[in-house]
Amino acid sequence: MQRTKGQKKNQWKAWLYLLPALALLAVFTVWPIINTIRMSLLKDYSIMAELSGTKFRFGFDNFVKVTRYPSFIKCLGNTMLLTVITVPVSTMLALLIAVALNSIKFLRRIFQTIFFLPYVTNAIAIGMVFMAMFDIIGGGPGIEPSSIGIINTIIKAFGGSPIKWVSTGSTKTANMAVLILYIIWNALPFKILVLLGGLQSVNKQYYEAAKVDGASRFRIFWRITVPLLSPMIAYVVITGFIGGFKEYSSVVGIFGEDMGPAHDPGRLNTMVGFIYENIKGNQGRASAAALILFAIILAVTIINLYVSKKKVHY
Amino acid sequence: MAEPKKPAESVSQETPAAGSLTNMKYKSIDRVSKMQTVGKVFAQIGLYTFLTVMAVVVLFPFYWMLISSLKSFNEYNSMKQTFWPRQIQWNNYAAVFANKDLNLGRLFLNTCIVGIVSTILSLIITVLSAYAFARMEFRGKNFLFGALLATMMIPGELFTVTNFLTVASIRNTYTVLIVPFLVSVFYIYLLRQNFMQIPNELYLAAKVDGTSDLKYLWKVMIPLAAPTLITITILKMMGAWNSYVWPNLVARDTMHTLITVGLRNAQFQIAGTQFVNYPVQMAAVVLVTIPLLLVFIFFRKYIMRGVSRSGIKG
Structure with a gap:
């Protein structure tokens, strides 16, 4: 009798401990899931219309509309392009850096600290630095610029010709190049940290065996390092894809809320940018876009897990 | 040519140990180990070159931000880019503090208030729920914990669409910046894992001594889990410092603007022109970045722990 009593008392107590967390989660996590789905399924929903008593037709109208919306297609295209380029490149680079770090002793800690630095900085603030580095100051039709910026100066020193990377009149390709560079710069630290952690836990015997067999460095890398690291590689690829599809701050950091150079605002807008653009006036559309984003992230994660199940060596 | 010779000499000093071998064998082994050592040296040179180049790329934006913040506008804005300021201009920093549009002092204050209050409240809520999940028994515990973990899959934007409407009546308050997160x-999850590592015997011993749950939590669990709590504190403070999207949506008045939002939206134009005063802007970026770098230098271990833990789930 007493034991059950004690357990019951404990049950009640456990819920009390959980109360603050559960109450907040109910309001800011559970309700949003329900309400965002609801808004996405009501035709032309907006909070203003609802408050003034409008009744909305139920259906998949918002989803159909969103996917036919040119601005959404552009955002989706930009996001896909950024993700498809930055994830493989940054993963490969991070892997090379992690392997290099793992095979040196002298100065290793200093290098490790340097490579981790971008992680602790502010994405918006350093985006502004990238803007400063690539920007051409002054100039215009027929007027010489007063400064071509440091990156163009370096390009010129190597014999290239200055390019309008981010300023008025720049091409979308040039904008994208800067953005991709910045996203990779930003993505490296986390990937290096995870991969280096993985490398350090790899059993050294595999390498010694390979060395005895006279395997080349290249062969050791592809046949031993990559397979043994595959769970970590799968992990950084999945989180990379998720982060890539949620790209937003890097664009704001470099180009500001305009999401593009002054002559073509919105040119570099992303999926998340599209959601925030519509959040104030057109919540039905924003909700549909958020759910599409969720579906894409879920699908990419499942595909990644499925592929890695086949390829990953545990 | 001089470099490969050096290791070759050191090899021939070591090889007399193999003196019992026949001349033929001795020579071929010597040649192989010579080649191996030479290869090793080249590999090491290659590794260090690669790491140094990458480190320069990673560090360059920080370097450029710092030296640009100390240049005069005329020096920055000229065709000849300098890698060290001709004359160090500390008054760029004075200009940042004098910038009424930026109002840096107020931004620091707002961000500190939001950061400190949300960290304290978040710690209390996290400790209580982690304790319930780690030490208490109640019906549906595993299901509830699984459901909580599942919400981590959902992109935050999906919640934001609804949360933006939920907080409509309390915009421009500290509450709206603190409570939803x-x-x-x-x-x-992080703290629960840590709590579970603390042996149950301690709890039973405390029970025998008649210690209450709360006292046990306060006197035993919290001190033992201190490193995790420090990690959470740092990540939470950094979160307030770096957050952009949510505060930009819901709190844009002077009294509640957070630092990253303020930095991104401030004007750094030179009065009456279209020229951005990059040196002053970079000085502002430095002032926002330095606190983060200091936190990183002093709490490196805790930050890395938090990040790598998030890397190896389960």
Whole structure:
């Protein structure tokens, strides 16, 4: 009798401990899931219309509309392009850096600290630095610029010709190049940290065996390092894809809320940018876009897990 | 040519140990080990070159931000880019503090208030829920914990669409900046894992001594889990410092603007022109970045722990 009593008392107590967390989660996590789905399924929903008593037709109208919306297609295209380029490149680079770090002793800690630095900085603030580095100051039709910026100066020193990377009149390709560079710069630290952690836990015997067999460095890398690291590689690829599809701050950091150079605002807008653009006036559309984003992230994660199940060596 | 010779000499000094071998064998082994050592040296040179180049790329934006913040506008804005300021201009920093549009002092204050209050409240909520999940028995515990973890899959934008409407009546308050993000499932998970490592015997011993649950939590669990709590504190403070999207949506008045939002939206134009005063802007970026770098230098271990833990789930 007493034991059950004690357990019951404990049950009640456990819920009390959980109360603050559960109450907040109910309001800011559970309700949003329900309400965002609801808004996405009501035709032309907006909070203003609802408050003034409008009744909305139920259906998949918002989803159909969103996917036919040119601005959404552009955002989706930009996001896909950024993700498809930055994830493989940054993963490969991070892997090379992690392997290099793992095979040196002298100065290793200093290098490790340097490579981790971008992680602790502010994405918006350093985006502004990238803007400063690539920007051409002054100039215009027929007027010489007063400064071509440091990156163009370096390009010129190597014999290239200055390019309008981010300023008025720049091409979308040039904008994208800067953005991709910045996203990779930003993505490296986390990937290096995870991969280096993985490398350090790899059993050294595999390498010694390979060395005895006279395997080349290249062969050791592809046949031993990559397979043994595959769970970590799968992990950084999945989180990379998720982060890539949620790209937003890097664009704001470099180009500001305009999401593009002054002559073509919105040119570099992303999926998340599209959601925030519509959040104030057109919540039905924003909700549909958020759910599409969720579906894409879920699908990419499942595909990644499925592929890695086949390829990953545990 | 001089470099490969050096290791070759050191090899021939070591090889007399193999003196019992026949001349033929001795020579071929010597040649192989010579080649191996030479290869090793080249590989090491290659590794260090690669790491140094990458380190320069990673560090360059920081370097450029710092030296640009100390240049005069005329020096920055000229065709001849300098890698060290001709004359160090500390008054760029004075200009940042004098910038009424930026109002840096107020931004620091707002961000500190939001950061400190949300960290304290978040710690209390996290400790209580992690304790319930780690030490208490109640019906549906595993299901509830699984459901919480599952919400981590959902992109935050999906919640934001609804939360933006939920907080409509309390925009431009500290509450709206603090409350929606108090519960982090990831922190609960992190702390629960830590709590579970503390042996149950301690709890039973405390029970025999008649210690209450809360006292046990306060006197035993919290001190033992201190490193995780420090990690959570740092990540939470950094979160307030770096957050952009939510505060930009819901709190844009002077009294509640957070630092990153303020930095991005401030004007750094030179009066009456279209020229951005990059040196002053970079000085502002430095002032926002330095606190983060200091936190990183002093709490490196805790930050890395938090990040790598998030890397190896389960």
